[in-house]
Amino acid sequence: MVGYGQNYPRQVHHRGSSIVSFKVxxxxxxxxxxxxxxxxxxxxxxNVLTGALVGGPDAYDNFADQRDNYEQTEPATYNNAPLLGVLARLISGSTGFDQLLPGVSPTPSPVIKKPAPVPKRKPTTPPASSSSFVTISQKMTASWSREGKMYYRYSTRLTNRSSKTLKNLKISITKLYGPIWGVAKTGNSFGFPSWMQSLSAGQSMEFVYIHSASPANVLVSSYSFE
Known part of the structure; x- marks a missing residue:
């Protein structure tokens, strides 16, 4: 949480916080x-964004306080809304309203059966691309329709299965037709994001992309161990 303690995030991914005040x-x-x-x-x-809750550390308790690391330093609504809701309920105290009181059951409306719509075929998740040391798995995490066109959000997880630290990673991604986050593009390939230089043994990294097609082809081109 920004502004509390001695070691709070100081490079928050927030325009109002990162640009100098008009008064200055x-x-x-x-x-x-x-x-x-x-x-x-x-x-x-x-400008210190006091009270803002950012994304926070990853699954291994690592946190890179960098403004372009939006996954960890952005104070998004889905981070702050649940916390504010809980705090608002706690501060409201006792209202005298018993939420367990039985209510009056409304008269049931007649059920009109409608023909079931034909489900749209969703793209299938491709099998994991793996080697003896590095594995890649993909899954669709969200889908929505906009102006008659379907869009899909895919999460891709790359795991270091070896007993050594993975470095100099190069990933080949083809059939990608939308934006991608969590990796850095170098030439015709992708690699670690700016806040990562390596991947320790047994750890994973995750990146996401959005497009209106089946999952992209994601393969590991090359890497080295330390």
């Missing part, structure tokens, strides 16, 4: 100017 500098900050000047800035945010 009254120069106009354009959309591109904010990205070019302030987003890539390595210093602490000029």
């Amino acid at each position: 500098d009254q120069k106009s900050v354009t959309c591109r100017g904010g990205y070019a000047t302030w987003y890539s800035r390595k210093g602490s945010d000029p």
Whole structure:
């Protein structure tokens, strides 16, 4: 949580927090100017977003306090809303309303049977791409329709099954038709994101992408061990 303790996140992925206040500098900050000047800035945010709950550490308790590491430093609504709801209920105290009181059951409406719609065929998850040391698995985590077109969100997990630290990772991704997060593109391949340099034995990394097609083809091109 930002602003509490001695070691709270200081590079929050938040435009209002990362750009200097108008009271300090009254120069106009354009959309591109904010990205070019302030987003890539390595210093602490000029405005402390006190009380914001960011994504937090990964499954191995690692946390990279970097503004472009949005998965861990962004104060998204799905992080803050549940906490605020619980705190609001606690602070409201006793209202005298018994939520367990039986209510009046409404008269049931007649059930009108409608023909079941033909389910749309969803893309199947491809089998895991694996080697003796590195495994890759994919799964669809969300889908939605927009303007008559279906979109799918896929989560891809890469796991180091060896007993050594994985470095110099290169991933080949083909048949990708949308944005991707959690990996860095270098030439025609992808690798570790900017906040990762290696993957320890037994650990995993995850990246996601969205497009309107079946899962992309994800393969490990090369790597080395330390």
